[in-house]
Amino acid sequence: MRRNEQATLSSEEGTREYLTFTLGKEEYAMDILKVQEIRGYDSVTHIANSPGFMKGVINLRGVIVPIIDMRIKFNLEQVVYDEFTVVIIINILGRVIGMVVDGVSDVVTLPPEQIKPAPEFGAGAHADYITGIGTVNKQMLIMVDINRLIASEEMQLMEMADEQLDLAA
Amino acid sequence: MIDVDMSQFNQLFFEESAEHLAEMERIFLAMDPADPDEEELNAVFRSAHSIKGGAGTFGFPDMTVVTHELETLLDKIRHGEMALTARMVNVFLLAGDAIGMQLTGHRDGVKVSEQFIQNVVEQLGAISSDTPPFVTPLTPAGSPSSPQKESEATSPSTYGIIFTPPANLYTRMVRMEPIFQELAAMGDFTVCCNIAVHHEFRNYDPTRCLAIWEMTLTTCRSADEIIDIFIFVADTEELSIVKLPSAAADDAEAIVLPAGSTPAPHGKGATTSLGRRHDDHVEASSIRVGVAKVDQLINQMGELVITQAMLAQSAKQLDPVKFENLHRALSLLERTTRDLQESVMSIRMVPISFIFNRFQRLVHDLAESMGKQVELKLVGETTELDKGLMEKLADPLTHLVRNSLDHGIESPEIRMAAGKHPGGAITLKASQQGGRFLVEVTDDGAGLNRERILAKAAKNGLPLSDAMSDEEVWLLIFSPGFSTADQVTDISGRGVGMDVVRRNVTAMGGRVSLSSHEGKGSRVLISLPLTLAILDGLAVRVGRETFIIPLNSVIESLQPRTEELNEVARGESTVHVRGEYLPLIRLGELFHIAGAVRRPEDAIVMLIDAEGEQLALLVDELLGQHQMVIKSLETNYRKVAGTAGATILGDGRVALILDAVEIVRLWRK
Structure with a gap:
């Protein structure tokens, strides 16, 4: 019985699908099961005394959803808001959060052997939520563990980030 | 095997039993052991019996043990075979706890303390064997009907019982065997199943009950008790009990149910027992609904309010003459929405007596264990409060009541020495004031001791000054780890008191304040x-x-004149309103909003009440008054300083709701 479960798990892991999105010149990939929907950028209500990448909150069909701009978070030079600006609404750790990116490209299927461990970044880089580097058609994909990213201390999205992560684990 | 979800029936049994237990406890606490009310004894007996019957039917045999002992004792008492004492009442209360514990055990899968239950059973057993049954009642307190009961008890009569069950008897998972066993235990019992009403075998459905049971029972017990056995199984119209002519040549009395119309044949006891059940029928004008369903309704209601506001906002741009009908319909919609909203919100509102009544027992038990005389007074129990808040209020209130009992009320000797009545009083008072619900815990005990609090605070290393006012000193007891009790008791004084109370209340958007007079x-x-x-x-x-x-x-809003404004150091200014100088809090600066009006003369000053403290808030413009559906920011984000949540405006945008007290705190930083 247990062996069976493990078999299904690993086969699921093998055929895992990822949503790829662009931030500046880089291509990122995240687990597609965490994505709730993709929508355009609306005007937000600003939250005072919050970090710069925290754009504010929006009303998503009656639910108040915080919007973070990953481009500001990752220190990209060009941050424009126009009709092509995309917000990925993700649903993780029981929360709904909007993530502004430059664009959404594709849905790819990656077997685990196509994902290589991430190289050592210098201190201060976003190493802890980058789980590896994938390659699709010779293009490099930065694999992001969205749970770790959102729950990380520096995002200041949650009051008790560590606890939440433990619960989810 | 019939595939029926048994749990839904179990749930019903749990809920009903919990109600029975609460009812029993209420009656016991109100009962005067020296002169028990016969009707109340009957009511308690019925409750115990219902729980026992249900426990047997639903397959919780352990619950029947305590209930059986309790029932036996109660039966003796109500028939005047035994006199009720205060000690018995205490043991009965314990028995109620034991049953309640078993009930939660089955419902939530919690482990039950077997030792406690065993102890209770032994105590109950001790009572029934200790007290010699007296043949003739020593006091006339017995009851007018007891001689009749006794004569009836000596001469057995024979009853014919016909039970015509509904077709869904089996699917309700009712088992007849335990009922037959119980009947057989009462006397000489025969049962015969009549399945003559059979149709073609082809259409035979084994899940439908087509049987009719005809029973005869020769017993000393009354017809009421027979009816009681069927209480979980049969509706009154499905059961017919006829007293058959016996050797004693009694008149054949037919007790055909429904009983409401039948003249009661057995004196007062029987009348009330049957009459009560009739009343229950009338009272059952409520339905049980899961809280999740109500919450869903409230959420959808909130969405409707927002949608209505959006519609109203869009319609404003339309020509009122050309679209007169639309405008009329929209104003009708607004009114209906508001009415609907009020009705929906009232579903969640429950009277505070739900938790107030628990304290009768708590105070009764604690006062007894501490050798104090305490009376609990309840004022305004009918005041209504949101059910969610009510549940969260229970713990802080329990803390406060325990505190009052333990530290507040003195022992009778000390009270007498101080020239007070030996019995202390604790008052729980609920009221509604403006948009807030107030609950007060007052005691007439010793009050807080300034010196002791200061000494303790110094020991805990809290910052102190000699010039502290009494109010400031009282606030010290809200700091963590603080206890002024001379000795740590089982009840309180472990230093987890008042700070937890304050934290819980603050989490609900509430506030705690305290006043005290030494000796009063x-x-x-x-x-x-x-x-x-x-x-x-x-x-x-x-x-x-x-x-x-x-x-x-909001107290008022005004446009300040230049002469009312005073510059103070560092760009801070005050505004002079009705003889008072209030610091001016610029919301635009506090929240770093670009484009806020700089000159106060061009803006609006809002006078806000923050827990008794007034503050002047500078805003650009007043937009209007609305009903807001409060949305939590914490659901997906985190608490935002200075706010009490968010709401959705008519245009679909999010607006933050300000919290006056938080604004002051933020501004002071």
């Missing part, structure tokens, strides 16, 4: 918002942002 007693006041779901708010604009100020904290 102390008073703790908790103030809570009536509901967490909806509030009346004033929309204000600062720069391009909209904020909501809860209407109940």
